[in-house]
Amino acid sequence: MKKIPIKYKLLLLFSFSFIGMLILAERTFSLSKENIRNATTIFENSQSTLHLQENYIEPTNALREMSLSLVMSPNEDYRKNIEADIIDRRARLEENFAKLDPQTYSAWKAYSNSVQKTCGYLEARFEEAAFVHVTSIERENYTALLNRLKSLQHDAIMQTKHNFSDIQTGARALKYELVVLVLLLSALVFVAGYLLSSHIVSSILKLQEGLKEFFGYLQTKTTQPKPIELHSRDELEDMAKLLNQSISKASATITQDTLFIEDAISVVNDLKLGKLSSRLHSTAQAQELRLLKDVINAMIDNLESKINEEILKRTEQEKLLIQQSKLASMGEMIGNIAHQWRQPLGELSALLINLQVKHEFHDLDEGYLLESIQRCMKINAFMSGTISDFQNFFKPSKEKEVFEISEACERAIAILQASLRYHGIEFSFDISEKMEVLGYPNEFAQALLNILSNAKDVLSEREISNPFIRLYLKKGYKYILIVIEDNGGGIAKEHMERIFEPYFTTKYAKQGTGIGLYMTKMIIENNMGGIITVKNTESGALFTIKLPSVPEAEVAAYM
């Protein structure tokens, strides 16, 4: 079958409607013309009613009124004028009535004569007869004439009524005719329109379905869309064909691009895992994706080199920092050692003075000497133990190990003990159960030490009365909390954010380094996977260290 464009299909529909409209217009026009003709007749009828009223009824009434006035007139003077009026009016009415039908005319004649008769009686000065006549015969003739005129008027009105009802029936018929025509034509147009439009619409629906499927595919990329089956032999079929081509082309591209994107995702995942060597290899169909591929690869290249560079820089810095920290610790350590050694040194010199005195006084016996040596040896051993303690403390842990927190704590405390006592700081250490964590014990102890010595610094510097430091541990299901609290007045609000930054210090007079807390944070968070936080209490600062506790099994495995 030949192809029929939609344009022609629609044209057909419009032609139907147009012809329908033409038919309707023609009918309406011809009928309204008829109505106008009828209305004109009505108008003429009412004109004639008015004409009767104005030219017959009213003047007749006036004549009647005059003749009555004439009879009522008390004397000749009055009568003369009225009589003249009557003659005049009768002549005029005579003219008018002559134009009407003979029946009306003779009624007029009868009345006119009776008026004349009334006048005649009065002229003969027979007033009684005039009165009787005017109230009987003249009145009767008047009534008859008036009734005749009224019936003429009535006829005219009836005619009007008749014409009016004609028009009404005409209008009603027109209404029905128009209704039927409209119904018929609209039914025709509707059917034609329905057939055409359903044809077009079903094609469009099919197209829509196909497109929907295609767009669904574009979104989900799961099932490949089937081609649109459309044989409407019009533009829509062409469109469907075009669409089908596009769909197949698009789905091919999409498959390739999906592959490419999957590749890209795996590359990004590699990057996430730190595998900077991973690169995009597959090729995409889309120009943009191809560009993206180049950009990503270049970016990764660049990133890789940058990271490497940074890492290098960082390592250097770290090293420097650690060095600095160590140096700092060293300084502090020396202070601590000084405190540790003050008592044994005093003891040692007292022993030596005693020996010297005993020797001078020769009271030096062997037993005492030996005993003194023995005691010196003991002090020496203690002092040497202290040194090794410090040495061990600063020895970096070789590798991660499971260790007892309390032990590490005790080591830090041991180092600080003398100094705390010196400053009169009350220290409490509350530990209830055994807690083990995985990490570097020395480093952890050092971190702890940094916190404790800061508290000590604050307490001594601010000369707090009844200074204290409290350390306690809490064990949760997954974490272990280590809390260090003092009553040194806390950290100034504006410093709170910055105390973990490297080189941040408020102790310029005391040659603070600002590295302590930075290191501590590094150790806890980077090396041991924990979290350190600080907040102010009512009286001072409170540091909390949260470490993942090592489950029993894991602990066993490390052993």
Next chain:
Amino acid sequence: MRYKFAWLLLFTLHCGIFAAQEEPYVEDTSERHALHVRDPRSHIKVFLPSMPYNYVSRLVNEGLVRLAENDQGWEYALATKSTKLSPLLYEFELRRGVRFQDGTPFNADSVMHNFHYFLKQPFNYTNIHRSLKSIEKISDYTIRLHLSQPYGMLYRDLARIYIYSEAYLKTFGWKGAETGANIKASGPYGLGPYILTEGMITGRKQTPKATLKANPYYWEKQYPCIETITFYTELSTAEALRLALYEDGGLDFMQIPFNKKIETMLSPYAKLVSMPSTHNFTIYFNLAKTASPVARKEVRQALNCALNQQSLLDFTYKKEGRLNPAAFKDGACPLDEAMIERTLKGLELNVATQDSLLFLWKGIEYQLSTYGVKLRYRITTSEKEIYDLAQKNHHETQEWDILIQNTQDWYGRYPWPVFIRYQENNPWSFVRHDALMKSSIETFFGLEQDDALFHTLVQKIQDRAREEAYMLFVPIPNAVFAMNKELVFEPLGIGMQPFWKAKITDRHWSVRGDKAYPEELQKPVIPKRFP
């Protein structure tokens, strides 16, 4: 179509009626059918409510002369000739062969006898009682009258000095008094064409009905033409009209109110007759009542001025009458309009009237009401009561401010029945202390009617009365009658109806027998107007 037919029918019907009624009025043909010989069955019924004694007495009685519609106003009756021998001496020739109703002959002795009684008890409403001195018998049929002063009204007075039979005079005497008529009992006592056979009628007393029978001895042999006349005196106007217009044989003759002309004309049994009269509506002001507003001349003048005579004539009299020469002419009122208004405003007057004259009062009241005058009526149905109210006023002042009397011209086209109201000390006048009027009237009595001065004097008296506004003057009414169509009679516009000359036709109810009155005769008769 149906309508057209109906119209056609109606139309032809109308034409028929029109043609049939081409002349709905017929000529009065009664004269052609008049019976010239008196039928013993002939009978007419008459109703004359105003001064009936006056009418009856002129039928029953006769004097030397009688009133007549001629230039002098009288004609010879029992006298046949008179000679004025001097201003104070008159000689009368008497009619021969005249008999009283009882058959006794009439001669100079009858006259002498009667005048003797009269001079003893004369009537007092003219000047005869002061002017007539004596009577003298010259022969059996000649007498002479001696006057004490010249008396112009002599003949008219003689027309009222009836000659009664010996029998009557013996029983009743003359007793003229204020109303004169003197028929105190029925019986063949007079000389008139009719004998009063039933009832009695005087000026102050009457029976409701009087029956008159033809006098077989009447000297005019061709009269009377009708055997019986029944006179009614006290019918109500409505009843009388019903009888006259709608009942064949109900009433043959009556005076009708002006507003009943049309009904009369259209009536099946009656015809309308009208003529100028010398009657008048006498409207007195109570000059004796000093407390009355009308005691003041200006009030009386204002009342007269306030009346529009022409309107009264046109609307109240239905044009049946003429203007009263005694009334103020247009623009001749001595008071200006403002004065009239001021004088009349809020005026309240008591009016004594007969109910039959209320129509006139409605007209007067309508006109006066525009000036704020209020009238209070004392209405009576009896003329006698009006006479009483007037007469009693002389002895004891009555309440009325205005009193109306329907005066029939009892004197025959002569001014006296009017001037009597102005004469000092006359029982019918309340005028006092008017020397001018008094002397004028005295002069008037002495003047003959044909005297050159008579007319001037009449004018003078009239002018004086008008100026003093002694009366409330209204137009002079026509005499309007309803008369049986079969009655052939020419009534008079004076206080006398010569029924002895009346005839009936053979179609008259009294002689027709059982036959119904023919339909064609029931058509309206064209009214007759005299003159």
